[in-house]
Amino acid sequence: MPRRPRLTGAATAALALGLVAAAPAAGPEPPVTDARIVARFDPAAGQTAENIALEPDGSADLTFAYARTVAHVSLDGTTTTRATLPVVAHPATPRLRRAVVTGIARAHDGTLYVNYATGTSATGIWRLSPGGGPPVRIARLPADGFPNGLALDERRGVLYAADSVRGTVWRVPGSGGPAVAWARRTELEPSHAGGFGANGVKVHRGAVWVSNSDRGTLLRLPVRDDGSAGPPETRATGLDGVDDFCFAGTGRTVLAALDGGQVVLVGRDGSRAAVLGEADGLSGPTSVAVRGRTVYVPSAAYRTRRAPNLVLARLRYPSGRL
Structure with a gap:
């Protein structure tokens, strides 16, 4: 999640993939060992590594917020720009006053969806076709909002975008169309003026899960049979500065990025334990992704x-056991 005045960018990435052995938080082994930085970005070119989606071969698609780009990082270290969002002449994005690309989600056919926050009529959800071509906006979102995390529910054919300013989760047809305020609750709002509320969002086992950065909470909103939102359930607290997150397996264990410099493992009972930190190379982590036993953590600094x-x-254990 972008923060205001202190932000910087990044430039080219050189990737040399490495692995970290991780143990469950409750075991005798350290939660994480042998951490390695596998890609470094230059904070002078606007490539802040904000959000991540994984390709089937294990490569990654990253949004670089302040470069307004989506980049692909292959397994051999090649980094290419997949798309650049259009320039906005006079961006007025709430909190930041500049245009940023935030959340990203990938469909099984390779289509990518990204949030673009500009403070103008360009704000919304944009689609990148797997065959290439320029990004196309498929849904407009309020210019005075801040679309942050993005999740795709392919079974229902909808996208969910978490709005950090308006305390809202927007729902949009995957094929494009008008945005609907799916959930608008106090629990999703910032706790103070100028803050960031709803941030990360994921669809998991019949519910939409949302993190709230200001309140340090992880919420579960059931999806009713008619597709509407059920009342939010608080599943974890005390997650100061929580940004985006992901599920570590098929259960309800979560890996959450805290912008203070940690990734924590959140148990189904709400307990939490740090598994990665600054000593492991994190520098303001923004999101987490898991493929099998491999965990990816971008840091935007x-x-x-x-x-x-x-x-x-x-991960020490297969994700299904968590």
Whole structure:
């Protein structure tokens, strides 16, 4: 999640994939060992590693918020720009006053969807076709909002975008169309003026899960049979500065990025334990993704203003056991 005045960018990435052995938080082994930075970004070219989607071969698609780009990082270290969002002449994005690309989601056919926050009529959800071509906006979102995390529910054919300013989760047809305020609750709002509320969002086992950065909470909103939102359930608290997150397996164990410099493992009972930190190379982590036993953690360095990067880790146990 972008933060205001202290932000910096990043430039080219050089990738040399590495692995980190990780143990469950409750075991005798350290939660994470042998951490390695596998991609480094130059904070001078606007490539802040904000959000991530994984390709079937294990490569990654990253949004670089302040470069307004979506980049593809292959397994051999090649980094290419997949798309650049259009220039906005006078961006007025709430909190930041500049245009940023935030959340990203990938469909099984390779289509990518990204949030673009500009403070203008360009704000919304944009689609990148797997065959290439320029990004196309498929849904307009309020210019005075801040679309942040993005999740795709292919079974229902809808996208969910978390609005950090308006305390809203927007729902949009995957094929494009008008945005509907699917959930608008106090629990999703910032806790103070100028803050960030709803941030990360994921669809998991019949519910939409949302993190709230200001309140340090992880919420579960059931999806009713008619597709509407059920009342939010608070599943974890005390997650100060939580940004985006992902599920570590088929259960309800979560890996959450805290912008203060940690990734924590959140148990189904709400308990939490740090599994990665600054000593492992994190520099303001923004999101987490898991493929099998491999964990990906982009850091945008919004607070530190140095060493944005990508860290990989390996779960000790298969994800289905968590």
